[in-house]
Amino acid sequence: VFEAAGIECTTEYQSQALPPSTGMVLDCVVREGVTNVIRHSRAQHCQIRITSSDMYVRAKISNDGHPRKETSTVEWGSGLSGLAERVAKAGGKLELGRQPTSSGPGFQISVEIPVRGNSTTEGR
Secondary structure, three states: OHHHHOOEEEEEEEOOOOOHHHHHHHHHHHHHHHHHHHHHHOOOEEEEEEEEOOOEEEEEEEEOOOOOOOOOOOOOOHHHHHHHHHHHHOOOEEEEEEOOEOOEOOEEEEEEEEOOOOOOOOOO
């Protein structure tokens, strides 16, 4: 998808098998992040990084794109608002904002989601 949009993308994935409920939320984060990079960022480069521990899975989607509008604040569209609600329901946190890079103004979505449904996190 990135190649068709003319965006170079690198990925780093260091994660364990996740419970289905955690994996579904992570899937939504990555899908929405990729959609936003392609539709809104005018980026040339994107990086997707996913890591996990026994307690959390973390994802960062960064790009060097230029926003459609130059404003000092980030405007949340319905996709990001819905994503924030989904992450919060899973007990996680979502951060997003401008993240300058060497090749452009940049933007980053970061999420941390508790890994639930395995023996080390049940009951917490």
